[in-house]
Amino acid sequence: MEEVKSIVREAFGESSNSEGEEEEYLDAHSAENLENGKRLSSESVFGESHNWESITEIDGLWLCKDFLSTHQQSNLLSSIQKEGWFAASSSNQAMRFGDLPGWAVELSSSIHEVILFSNYAAELENYETGKEACIFPQDLLWREPIFDQLIVNMYQPAEGICPHVDLMRFEDGIAIVSLESTCVMHFSRVENDTSGVQDPQHKVPVLLTPGCLILMWGEARYLWKHEINRKPGIQIWEGQEIDQKRRISVTLRKLCQTE
Numbered sequence: 001m002e003e004v005k006s007i008v009r010e011a012f013g014e015s016s017n018s019e020g021e022e023e024e025y026l027d028a029h030s031a032e033n034l035e036n037g038k039r040l041s042s043e044s045v046f047g048e049s050h051n052w053e054s055i056t057e058i059d060g061l062w063l064c065k066d067f068l069s070t071h072q073q074s075n076l077l078s079s080i081q082k083e084g085w086f087a088a089s090s091s092n093q094a095m096r097f098g099d100l101p102g103w104a105v106e107l108s109s110s111i112h113e114v115i116l117f118s119n120y121a122a123e124l125e126n127y128e129t130g131k132e133a134c135i136f137p138q139d140l141l142w143r144e145p146i147f148d149q150l151i152v153n154m155y156q157p158a159e160g161i162c163p164h165v166d167l168m169r170f171e172d173g174i175a176i177v178s179l180e181s182t183c184v185m186h187f188s189r190v191e192n193d194t195s196g197v198q199d200p201q202h203k204v205p206v207l208l209t210p211g212c213l214i215l216m217w218g219e220a221r222y223l224w225k226h227e228i229n230r231k232p233g234i235q236i237w238e239g240q241e242i243d244q245k246r247r248i249s250v251t252l253r254k255l256c257q258t259e
Contacts, residue, residue: 058220059223175253176214183247
């Protein structure tokens with residue numbers, strides 16, 4: 001993993017933007033349909049079933065489309081609204097480090113639980129099929145705390161994020177919960193690490209629906225940039241343009257330990 005990190009530092013230095021840390025309107029890029037990835041289903045102790053999709057072109061990229069129910073999404077949005085972060089029309093981002101709000105701690109715990117039982121389901125499938133599947137590595141899952149940095153972004157229609165790899169000040173293992181508007185997030189390989197990639201400009205599209213959870217670790221975290229271009233005519237999925245509305249994202253990360 002240190003070799004992976006060094007590649008990213010060489011390409012981006014220590015100042016790669018995180019989602020929304022520098023708002024930019026994006027140039028147009030063509031959208032592509034995502035080929036079906038590997039899917040796993042798990043059921044937690046609370047009886048809630050979660051279906052996971054592995055984005056097969058990118059190691060360490062997993063999507064849980066049904067992470068939050070409609071009711072849970074509403075509660076989460078209400079908790080964010082009560083913080084008052086976006087009361088002013090000019091405010092569209094909030095960051096917290098260390099002690100996170102109670103709802104963010106609860107969200108982190110929910111992510112931990114869902115991954116825990118999903119990894120168990122993956123292990124059972126590995127045993128039965130002999131195929132390896134890991135939604136989130138054990139060393140990341142059991143670190144304390146699993147996340148200690150929060151960033152909440154609010155995007156209006158046509159506002160997105162430029163291609164970036166998250167800052168090296170954060171450890172491996174990043175979780176993003178997407179709320180409200182559906183959108184397509186595109187992934188592209190880091191420029192100076194195109195080994196095995198026939199087209200360095202190739203973009204892998206991933207559909208983010210309200211209440212979904214996306215996990216990035218390993219190569220997905222360090223060797224692939226992610227972006228969201230919400231300009232008119234760009235957000236296309238299966239030949240249809242997505243109606244863009246307000247979108248809120250909740251990103252959870254772990255700060256690197258300083259000696």
